[in-house]
Amino acid sequence: MKHVDIKNILSNADMVGREVVVCGWVRTFRDSAQVAFLELSDGSSFRKLQVVIDKGALSLDPETTKLGASVAVKGAVVKAYKGEGKELNAKEIALLGKCPPDYPIQKKRTTLDFLRTIPHLRLRTNTFAAVFRVRSVAAQAIHRYFHERGYYYINAPLITASDCEGAGEMFRVTTRPWNCAAKTEEEYYRGDFFGVKAGLSVSGQLEGEVAATALGKIYTFGPSFRAENSNTTRHLAEFWHVEPEIAFAELCDVLEIAEEMLKYLIQAVLDECPEELAFFDSFVEKGLIEKLTHVLRSDFAVCTYTEAISLLEKENARFAFPVHWGSDLQSEHEKYLTEQVFKRPVFVTNYPKEIKSFYMKQNADGKTVAAADLLVPGIGEIIGGSEREADLGKLMAAMSERGMDESAYRQYLDLRRFGSVPHGGFGLGFERFVMYCTGMENIRDVTLFPRSSKNIM
Numbered sequence: 001m002k003h004v005d006i007k008n009i010l011s012n013a014d015m016v017g018r019e020v021v022v023c024g025w026v027r028t029f030r031d032s033a034q035v036a037f038l039e040l041s042d043g044s045s046f047r048k049l050q051v052v053i054d055k056g057a058l059s060l061d062p063e064t065t066k067l068g069a070s071v072a073v074k075g076a077v078v079k080a081y082k083g084e085g086k087e088l089n090a091k092e093i094a095l096l097g098k099c100p101p102d103y104p105i106q107k108k109r110t111t112l113d114f115l116r117t118i119p120h121l122r123l124r125t126n127t128f129a130a131v132f133r134v135r136s137v138a139a140q141a142i143h144r145y146f147h148e149r150g151y152y153y154i155n156a157p158l159i160t161a162s163d164c165e166g167a168g169e170m171f172r173v174t175t176r177p178w179n180c181a182a183k184t185e186e187e188y189y190r191g192d193f194f195g196v197k198a199g200l201s202v203s204g205q206l207e208g209e210v211a212a213t214a215l216g217k218i219y220t221f222g223p224s225f226r227a228e229n230s231n232t233t234r235h236l237a238e239f240w241h242v243e244p245e246i247a248f249a250e251l252c253d254v255l256e257i258a259e260e261m262l263k264y265l266i267q268a269v270l271d272e273c274p275e276e277l278a279f280f281d282s283f284v285e286k287g288l289i290e291k292l293t294h295v296l297r298s299d300f301a302v303c304t305y306t307e308a309i310s311l312l313e314k315e316n317a318r319f320a321f322p323v324h325w326g327s328d329l330q331s332e333h334e335k336y337l338t339e340q341v342f343k344r345p346v347f348v349t350n351y352p353k354e355i356k357s358f359y360m361k362q363n364a365d366g367k368t369v370a371a372a373d374l375l376v377p378g379i380g381e382i383i384g385g386s387e388r389e390a391d392l393g394k395l396m397a398a399m400s401e402r403g404m405d406e407s408a409y410r411q412y413l414d415l416r417r418f419g420s421v422p423h424g425g426f427g428l429g430f431e432r433f434v435m436y437c438t439g440m441e442n443i444r445d446v447t448l449f450p451r452s453s454k455n456i457m
């Protein structure tokens with residue numbers, strides 16, 4: 001169907017005077033004695049196009065005026081009667097699809113809770129359409145950022161036999177019937193599709209390291225799966241994960257890259273989605289644009305885990321989970337650090353080895369590892385990364401301390417056997433980044449069909 005996007009009409013001055021066909025969904029209809037106005041949205045931009053109908057010249061099918069109906073309008077683009085914009089003087093209006101009155105997206109019923117029950121229709125609201133345009137722009141910017149800097153884009157497998165984070169949060173991949181009788185776990189999986197226990201990957205990092213130790217700088221950008229039973233506003237069972245991995249890099253390089261990348265992405269969203277951000281600033285998070293520009297201007301703070309714990313211990317009375325050296329940071333601690341203490345993004349580094357993954361580089365103190373989590377106001381942890389343990393003996397010792405089966409990681413260990421190099425990387429939770437840029441407070445509202453425990457609509 002030959003037609004012009006509303007975005008093109010509204011953003012190009014040379015469209016005035018042109019005859020075009022526009023397709024879209026009716027957002028509002030206003031009627032008067034001689035003229036009627038249809039406001040159309042086709043999803044291409046935040047702004048809608050006003051269609052002006054001269055009722056004397058055009059007989060109007062009432063179905064084309066209903067909220068949610070889809071129409072094709074042929075007409076002439078003109079300067080708007082009021083203001084700077086443009087509008088369309090209709091010559092023909094064709095109905096593409098009727099929309100009966102039980103259309104669920106009605107003006108009065110658009111709470112986020114309600115819209116979560118109709119994920120297939122909620123993108124037709126201003127808020128959700130804006131979220132997904134921002135999400136798309138951010139995804140393109142991720143590829144641009146890495147491509148411009150010479151990183152290669154790698155697709156890590158989604159089905160894997162190794163649990164990267166070692167936290168036992170893998171979904172199992174199986175074709176075996178539920179009532180299969182087997183005496184041992186091993187016997188059970190031997191008869192399964194892969195012949196061993198397989199699952200959906202929690203991270204592409206291990207394969208990313210394979211690629212980085214050959215290509216130098218790589219990134220993956222794809223889904224990761226976590227069977228964690230945390231029904232929070234920032235966890236999904238399926239989320240998109242951006243994971244750069246860099247050879248010849250130490251922890252300080254990882255921090256530098258993470259900060260530069262995050263600022264690049266924020267700048268791209270500010271530049272390419274001004275209308276969406278103005279909307280979010282007005283209706284979702286007051287001061288959002290100022291928050292994002294403040295982040296661009298500030299240097300991210302850096303503090304060690306040990307420093308963070310001594311800051312938090314002073315405030316233990318306010319926390320549901322008081323902290324001590326060795327405890328994992330909960331969301332309340334992360335938020336306190338970034339919102340109350342540093343008031344900007346902060347990297348917390350050098351965590352106790354017991355609460356981090358086996359692959360992280362062991363520091364000389366024998367107690368901590370060269371890890372870094374980036375915490376941001378409003379969200380908490382948005383990035384998790386580290387320098388990797390490049391020493392074969394130390395890596396094997398860490399695996400054996402955790403009771404890990406070495407034979408499942410033979411290839412990973414080979415990277416340390418053959419020309420091992422210092423290297424590191426990090427993972428950005430893409431949905432958490434979209435939340436940060438839009439002010440949306442629930443991760444389910446920045447995901448097309450969110451998957452979480454007991455929820456697969």
Ligand code: 4AD
Nearest residue numbers: 203205235236239243382383384385425426427429
């Ligand atoms: O801190 P995580 O677990 O780190 C890793 O997976 C490393 N392998 C990354 C690496 O070094 N290449 O996860 C990284 C980020 C978190 O900071 C968070 O933003 C996001 O992934 N994340 C989730 N996002 C949504 N739902 C979940 N269940 C998430 N789990 C982690």
